[in-house]
Amino acid sequence: MILLRRYLIYLILVILVATGFTYISYKIYPSIGFVKNDIWRVLPSPGDANRDIYTRAFVSQYGTFALAKPEAAYFSASVDIEENLLSGNCSYKLTGEDIEAKWWAITLYDNEGFLTQNNEKLYSFNSENIDFNFEGGFEIYFTNDDTFIAELNNKNWLRSPVEENFSISMRIYLPGEEFFSNLKRINLPIVEKIRCLDE
Amino acid sequence: MSSFIKKVFIIIILGFIVHLSFISVFPQLKAWSISRQASENNNINTAFQRDLADSNSTQIIRPSADLLYGGCGYDVTYKPLIISTQLPSTYWSVSFFSQNTDNFATINELNESGENLKIYLFGPNSKPSKVSDGFIVVSPSNRGLVLMRQFIGNGSNFDELYNIQDTLECTLDGS
Numbered sequence: 001m002i003l004l005r006r007y008l009i010y011l012i013l014v015i016l017v018a019t020g021f022t023y024i025s026y027k028i029y030p031s032i033g034f035v036k037n038d039i040w041r042v043l044p045s046p047g048d049a050n051r052d053i054y055t056r057a058f059v060s061q062y063g064t065f066a067l068a069k070p071e072a073a074y075f076s077a078s079v080d081i082e083e084n085l086l087s088g089n090c091s092y093k094l095t096g097e098d099i100e101a102k103w104w105a106i107t108l109y110d111n112e113g114f115l116t117q118n119n120e121k122l123y124s125f126n127s128e129n130i131d132f133n134f135e136g137g138f139e140i141y142f143t144n145d146d147t148f149i150a151e152l153n154n155k156n157w158l159r160s161p162v163e164e165n166f167s168i169s170m171r172i173y174l175p176g177e178e179f180f181s182n183l184k185r186i187n188l189p190i191v192e193k194i195r196c197l198d199e
Numbered sequence: 200m201s202s203f204i205k206k207v208f209i210i211i212i213l214g215f216i217v218h219l220s221f222i223s224v225f226p227q228l229k230a231w232s233i234s235r236q237a238s239e240n241n242n243i244n245t246a247f248q249r250d251l252a253d254s255n256s257t258q259i260i261r262p263s264a265d266l267l268y269g270g271c272g273y274d275v276t277y278k279p280l281i282i283s284t285q286l287p288s289t290y291w292s293v294s295f296f297s298q299n300t301d302n303f304a305t306i307n308e309l310n311e312s313g314e315n316l317k318i319y320l321f322g323p324n325s326k327p328s329k330v331s332d333g334f335i336v337v338s339p340s341n342r343g344l345v346l347m348r349q350f351i352g353n354g355s356n357f358d359e360l361y362n363i364q365d366t367l368e369c370t371l372d373g374s
Contacts, residue, residue, distance in 0.1 A: 018217035021218035047294075064259050
């Protein structure tokens with residue numbers, strides 16, 4: 001009985017150590033596994049068969065059935081250019097240039113990673129439904145401030161969740177092989193804070 | 200080395216091995232959980248169609264709102280699966296995911312520019328015979344998932360895309 005109890009304690013300790021390793025790897029992985037490009041983070045090989053076990057586990061949880069390169073690249077951002085978390089209390093402007101690819105899309109997610117509930121039923125803009133500006137670039141506004149929306153002279157806006165942090169993702173499909181060797185330096189949109197509700 | 204330090208060392212090593220095992224098995228568990236949902240709806244080796252994702256779509260984290268999905272969970276243990284569909288004029292891809300969620304193959308407009316697509320999906324232990332009317336894909340696992348993605352663009356061709364989604368068929372060879 002004493003021996004059994006001792007082995008049970010060892011088993012619990014092993015499970016605790018394993019849980020500790022898993023927690024630490026979960027916390028550390030984003031800063032090791034992702035390539036950073038300004039505000040954006042991207043996994044170089046999210047769906048590839050030769051990815052490491054940590055990438056496979058992370059992707060299966062947060063982007064199940066992601067495609068391998070060169071089919072698609074998935075960028076995500078949860079901060080603005082001042083490195084502050086994107087907040088539903090503030091309005092933001094994303095400014096970008098058209099990207100050479102078959103198509104691309106920018107989607108807004110709530111803090112759980114789901115599409116944000118909104119009356120407009122609008123969750124993203126893509127390279128075919130966005131209004132480009134005269135220079136060939138584009139802006140997208142993220143806001144839930146109705147006064148701000150009324151002032152906007154632009155149909156490219158997405159409603160952010162109220163009083164909640166949010167994130168955005170940028171999917172780029174068939175950007176070409178070369179794109180993937182340059183993930184750190186390619187020109188991606190920037191996100192600036194315009195104003196906050198409590199300011 | 201004292202007995203205590205030895206025990207601590209062994210517990211850490213065993214803990215790390217358990218951790219690595221969990222990390223390795225986790226994607227399979229995730230895929231198994233998704234395919235279990237599919238098989239409960241009798242969808243293994245049968246095509247399914249999904250509506251466009253919206254704020255009620257909570258099955259998968261970070262769903263795309265710009266892609267129309269169809270597909271089938273597959274089990275090619277005994278027979279190859281034949282996947283056939285019409286193709287849209289917009290971006291499309293048919294991608295294959297093994298049991299551990301690896302995307303081991305993708306066929307898209309760069310491979311097929313016609314209006315119809317036929318793919319023979321074989322299991323890891325089968326010897327694919329030559330086919331003249333489609334692509335051959337060999338899966339590294341007997342079970343997995345096929346996903347067809349269609350880009351909705353500006354939304355002007357929804358009817359076409361939904362009609363094409365309905366033409367997707369997954370049938371075991373000889374069934």
